[in-house]
Amino acid sequence: MKLECEQPYCNYIEVLQRDAEKTIYRMNCGDGDGIMVCYPVFDGVEIYYNDFQAFRCSEPGNRPGSNFLEINHCRKGRYECCFGKNHFAYLSEGDLAITG
Incomplete structure (x- = not known):
């Protein structure tokens, strides 16, 4: 499923898994990709683990x-x-x- 947003580079972000424990995103950077795992800790606090194997990658503007x-x-x-x-x-x- 694609992430919904207005920025054109959001077409390169894909939700691989979403459940109560975490959300896993894959980002296509053109010269490689990255995996972002988001863990909600409590309301307003999230922990992200990013593993990118790319030379350059734009980050969402939100x-x-x-x-x-x-x-x-x-x-x-x-x-x-x-x-x-x-x-x-x-x-x-x-x-x-x-x-x-």
Whole structure:
């Protein structure tokens, strides 16, 4: 089943499994893919485990509002993310970043 949203890259996100415990998404990045597993902890709190094997991949634009905390850890390879016009995050293997 395809994820419903307005952004054109959402056509590349597929829901592989959805139940009370978790939702598993597959994202086709063009030069590889990624698996995102979302675990709802309680209302308003979710944990995502991302496993991407791709050089470049766009992230859905439905980021949370101003009241959120995001923790990223790069186990292997490199992680880069743009947080607006002039704000970027770069993580190498073993790095941890907390943003909010």
